[in-house]
Amino acid sequence: xxxxxxxxxxxxxxxxxxxxxxxxxxxxxxxxxxxxxxxxxxxxxxxxxxxxxxxxxxxxxxxxxxxxxxxxxxxxxxxxxxxxxxxxxxxxxxxxxxxxxxxxxxxxxxxxxxxxxxxxxxxxxxxxxxxxxxxxxxxxxxxxxxxxxxxxxxxxxxxxxxxxxxxxxxxxxxxxxxxxxxxxxxxxxxxxxxxxxxxxxxxxxxxxxxxxxxxxxxxxxxxxxxxxxxxxxxxxxxxxxxxxxxxxxxxxxxxxxxxxxxxxxxxxxxxxxxxxxxxxxxxxxxxxxxxxxxxxxxxxxxxxxxxxxxxxxxxxxx
Amino acid sequence: xxxxxxxxxxxxxxxxxxxxxxxxxxxxxxxxxxxxxxxxxxxxxxxxxxxxxxxxxxxxxxxxxxxxxxxxxxxxxxxxxxxxxxxxxxxxxxxxxxxxxxxxxxxxxxxxxxxxxxxxxxxxxxxxxxxxxxxxxxxxxxxxxxxxxxxxxxxxxxxxxxxxxxxxxxxxxxxxxxxxxxxxxxxxxxxxxxxxxxxxxxxxxxxxxxxxxxxxxxxxxxxxxxxxxxxxxxxxxxxxxxxxxxxxxxxxxxxxxxxxxxxxxxxxxxxxxxxxxxxxxxxxxxxxxxxxxxxxxxxxxxxxxxxxxxxxxxxxxx
Numbered sequence: 137x138x139x140x141x142x143x144x145x146x147x148x149x150x151x152x153x154x155x156x157x158x159x160x161x162x163x164x165x166x167x168x169x170x171x172x173x174x175x176x177x178x179x180x181x182x183x184x185x186x187x188x189x190x191x192x193x194x195x196x197x198x199x200x201x202x203x204x205x206x207x208x209x210x211x212x213x214x215x216x217x218x219x220x221x222x223x224x225x226x227x228x229x230x231x232x233x234x235x236x237x238x239x240x241x242x243x244x245x246x247x248x249x250x251x252x253x254x255x256x257x258x259x260x261x262x263x264x265x266x267x268x269x270x271x272x273x274x275x276x277x278x279x280x281x282x283x284x285x286x287x288x289x290x291x292x293x294x295x296x297x298x299x300x301x302x303x304x305x306x307x308x309x310x311x312x313x314x315x316x317x318x319x320x321x322x323x324x325x326x327x328x329x330x331x332x333x334x335x336x337x338x339x340x341x342x343x344x345x346x347x348x349x350x351x352x353x354x355x356x357x358x359x360x361x362x363x364x365x366x367x368x369x370x371x372x373x374x375x376x377x378x379x380x381x382x383x384x385x386x387x388x389x390x391x392x393x394x395x396x397x398x399x400x401x402x403x404x405x406x407x408x409x410x411x412x413x414x415x416x417x418x419x420x421x422x423x424x425x426x427x428x429x430x431x432x433x434x435x436x437x438x439x440x441x442x443x444x445x446x447x448x449x450x451x452x453x454x
Numbered sequence: 455x456x457x458x459x460x461x462x463x464x465x466x467x468x469x470x471x472x473x474x475x476x477x478x479x480x481x482x483x484x485x486x487x488x489x490x491x492x493x494x495x496x497x498x499x500x501x502x503x504x505x506x507x508x509x510x511x512x513x514x515x516x517x518x519x520x521x522x523x524x525x526x527x528x529x530x531x532x533x534x535x536x537x538x539x540x541x542x543x544x545x546x547x548x549x550x551x552x553x554x555x556x557x558x559x560x561x562x563x564x565x566x567x568x569x570x571x572x573x574x575x576x577x578x579x580x581x582x583x584x585x586x587x588x589x590x591x592x593x594x595x596x597x598x599x600x601x602x603x604x605x606x607x608x609x610x611x612x613x614x615x616x617x618x619x620x621x622x623x624x625x626x627x628x629x630x631x632x633x634x635x636x637x638x639x640x641x642x643x644x645x646x647x648x649x650x651x652x653x654x655x656x657x658x659x660x661x662x663x664x665x666x667x668x669x670x671x672x673x674x675x676x677x678x679x680x681x682x683x684x685x686x687x688x689x690x691x692x693x694x695x696x697x698x699x700x701x702x703x704x705x706x707x708x709x710x711x712x713x714x715x716x717x718x719x720x721x722x723x724x725x726x727x728x729x730x731x732x733x734x735x736x737x738x739x740x741x742x743x744x745x746x747x748x749x750x751x752x753x754x755x756x757x758x759x760x761x762x763x764x765x766x767x768x769x770x771x772x
Binding site for chain 1: 466467475481483484486495497498499500501503504505506507537538540541542543544553554556557560561570571572573574575577578579580582584586588
């Protein structure tokens with residue numbers, strides 16, 4: 137929904153060459169010269185707006201969780217360990233019960249992730265939550281978007297499409313119960329922090345899946361100057377997609393967004409270590425394709441046929 | 455306007471003890487362990503909301519400037535040197551001419567202040583600008599709010615009340631021309647960066663004047679556990695206040711806000727060095743009172759009489 141239009145805005149701010157930061161606009165996080173011994177600071181900011189990222193009826197506890205989770209997911213996609221965050225919050229009115237629940241969701245995740253709330257700003261205004269999170273990562277092995285190389289294998293964590301399924305059902309007037317796994321996936325995303333922390337040194341490039349696999353793969357390969365071939369049958373789908381027609385499964389899994397899984401590229405030699413990591417962390421990690429030279433963006437079907445045209449309508453892909 | 459109510463919100467987020475940060479919620483900036491050699495990272499975030507912090511008719515160039523300026527003012531109040539910032543921006547629609555001007559105001563100040571835009575987020579929503587700025591400061595001499603000591607002298611930079619004068623005139627249906635010094639003060643605040651950078655080692659505690667002298671003095675002495683005596687006749691007033699009745703001069707200068715000057719406490723022995731600093735930087739620095747033991751908050755008038763009761767209506771003071 138006009139995401140491309142809004143990404144265009146970046147060109148108004150992206151024209152100043154980055155001098156001081158090691159990595160500026162256009163990745164999951166910026167990288168700043170940081171603490172001792174080659175550590176960089178990873179910095180990311182996300183703004184959640186009522187009516188766009190959540191409904192006015194949102195459970196404030198899940199909103200507090202999600203507002204931090206989407207930022208932690210960016211840190212994970214950089215391979216960074218969370219350190220601290222700031223919260224700016226605009227509220228139409230002071231509702232103590234609402235704030236109590238919002239703070240609970242926010243601070244519970246902060247505690248779990250060992251990420252400290254260090255400052256903030258509160259003001260009256262249309263409901264808006266803006267969090268800036270800071271993490272640390274060894275600069276030379278941070279998981280930038282621009283480091284994928286031809287020959288790398290493309291991996292994805294978890295299963296895709298559940299959150300998009302919940303969004304679709306709600307939009308169609310059939311909201312899922314809050315306990316439905318797909319609804320929980322949408323409301324209570326779990327950033328892949330342990331995985332993100334373990335990947336530097338194994339993976340080369342990574343991005344978190346917030347806009348949908350198709351768009352986010354596009355970001356990664358554009359920044360890396362490479363192409364990609366994805367095997368549609370290998371893409372791990374959420375269980376709730378099983379009974380959907382294939383075109384709908386593709387739509388939900390490839391362009392649905394809100395999965396907050398990690399997509400990463402790694403050299404073939406890392407395959408065994410990555411499979412061992414999946415076992416150790418009890419996280420599903422699936423090879424879904426390969427990085428290739430050139431600008432090719434292909435998704436192949438059951439018989440090896442190109443399905444790329446079906447992605448033509450999605451921003452940044454096909 | 456219900457500022458106190460919104461500051462109450464902090465108690466929902468302030469109950470987690472700070473462990474990792476050197477300084478957490480409640481100061482101009484948080485202080486995080488930072489770059490090599492005793493440097494801390496100062497982090498601050500401010501959210502500007504349409505209808506509250508600016509009017510829909512705002513000149514986008516001045517809005518871009520001001521959104522960054524208020525954050526740089528927090529860095530100055532910490533004694534920090536600006537390093538980088540992130541921008542989160544919600545916009546009702548993509549208006550290229552508007553964005554062009556907003557970006558110009560923002561990036562011109564960024565260049566002047568040598569503060570690099572390193573990341574951001576843009577989304578559709580009611581107009582909202584949230585900036586998080588990061589600076590560096592030697593941790594041991596950072597200008598915290600909680601370091602004022604009895605016997606310190608209280609200093610303020612510049613002159614107070616101009617921005618509040620412009621706000622009053624606009625609210626009364628008599629908006630000042632954009633070139634009026636008071637209107638420029640409101641629209642184009644100039645953060646006291648050079649002063650802030652020079653004060654660590656001379657001053658003990660500092661805060662920037664965003665809510666008005668009365669409220670901001672209150673923050674400083676509360677955090678320091680001290681009292682204060684201010685000499686009203688010493689308070690430097692903006693020229694546009696000259697013809698106002700004294701009660702109105704007090705209201706504008708003491709509780710008007712938006713001055714973005716620095717208020718700081720310093721030991722008596724630093725007086726000469728501070729006066730030399732004022733000459734060197736060509737900044738007016740005025741002694742307006744003293745820090746005292748206990749909880750006393752007194753403002754004295756022409757004949758030494760207490761004017762404190764006139765401040766009773768203001769949050770955090772009197």
